[in-house]
Amino acid sequence: MLNPPLxxxxxxxxxxLAALMADNDIPQPPATGRHGYWLKxxxxxxxxxxxxxxxxxxxxxxxxxxxxxxxxxxxxxxxAHVQGDLVKFYGVLGTGFFRHYYPGDxxxxxxxxxxRNGTPHHYTFAPADLQSAAGRLADLAAVPVYGGDAIIRxxxxxxxxxxxxxPSFARCREAAAGAxxxxxxxx
Numbered sequence: 001m002l003n004p005p006l007x008x009x010x011x012x013x014x015x016x017l018a019a020l021m022a023d024n025d026i027p028q029p030p031a032t033g034r035h036g037y038w039l040k041x042x043x044x045x046x047x048x049x050x051x052x053x054x055x056x057x058x059x060x061x062x063x064x065x066x067x068x069x070x071x072x073x074x075x076x077x078x079x080a081h082v083q084g085d086l087v088k089f090y091g092v093l094g095t096g097f098f099r100h101y102y103p104g105d106x107x108x109x110x111x112x113x114x115x116r117n118g119t120p121h122h123y124t125f126a127p128a129d130l131q132s133a134a135g136r137l138a139d140l141a142a143v144p145v146y147g148g149d150a151i152i153r154x155x156x157x158x159x160x161x162x163x164x165x166x167p168s169f170a171r172c173r174e175a176a177a178g179a180x181x182x183x184x185x186x187x
Contacts, residue, residue, distance in 0.1 A: 002183060003165045007142035011165040014042035014077050017141065026137050027159045029151075033080025038161075039064045043075035054081065054116060079161070084153040085120040090169050090176060091134055093144035094186070097179030098131040099172045100150075117151065125156040137163055144183060 010016055021028045029038070039061060041051035051073075055061040061078065068076055089100040104120040130150055137160065138146040147167025150158045169176035 002180070002187070003143045003145050008165045010141050011143055011146075011163060012045040014040055014045075015075050017163060018042070018077055020140055021137065021160065024136065024140055026133050026140075027157070029079035029082050029159045029161060031078060031080060033082070035083055036081040037061050038077075038079045038081060039068065040077045040079070041068070041073050041075075042077040043073065081116070082151040082153065082159050082161070084117060084151040084158075085123050086117050087120075087130075087150050087152055087158075088147065088171070089130060089134055089150060090147040090167055090172055091131065091138060092176065092179035092183050093135055093138045093146070095179040095182045097176060097182075098127075098134070099175070100127060100130060101171045121154070123152045123154050123156060125152045125158060130158055133158075133160065134163070141165075145180060 010020070018028060020026075036057065037055045039053045039055055041047070046052050050067075053064045055064050065076070068074075086103060087100045088103055089098065091098040102120040102122065104118065134146065134148060134150075138144055141163070143165040145166050146164065147169070148160055148163040150160045152158045
């Protein structure tokens with residue numbers, strides 16, 4: 001077993017994952033900001049497009065929270081929208097495998113939210129720092145096969161906005177497969 005059930009469960013429970021990140025100084029968006037908010041279902045992973053919503057301001061956020069309440073979603077996470085470049089990352093802990101991509105470069109999108117920050121500027125940042133933070137989170141969450149999304153700010157700092165166990169590896173399947181085999185072989 002590469003990603004144990006407890007790690008998978010943790011990754012699917014956004015509020016617990018956010019607490020783990022906060023307790024270990026792994027960069028994530030603040031709760032408040034000036035550019036809108038993201039309301040995310042936190043009791044499980046997103047079940048539908050309506051489980052993750054961008055809210056332009058407080059009024060829209062209040063309406064979305066009320067809708068969550070009507071749907072019986074009491075466990076939620078509110079994070080400020082962070083402006084910058086969206087990057088998707090994929091990794092396999094302990095193998096050296098880590099890749100990051102800008103979905104805005106090729107327009108590949110899952111639910112359309114990837115384009116909220118517009119065309120990437122390719123702000124200068126240290127990919128090794130992102131790899132280190134994501135790898136630390138993967139280790140803490142006990143999911144060595146992982147992926148996620150981060151926002152790279154214009155100043156080169158970043159926040160991790162999503163973290164997943166066993167992602168699709170859509171843009172790097174062949175290389176990821178080799179790293180996963182290496183992980184399995186050395187376990």
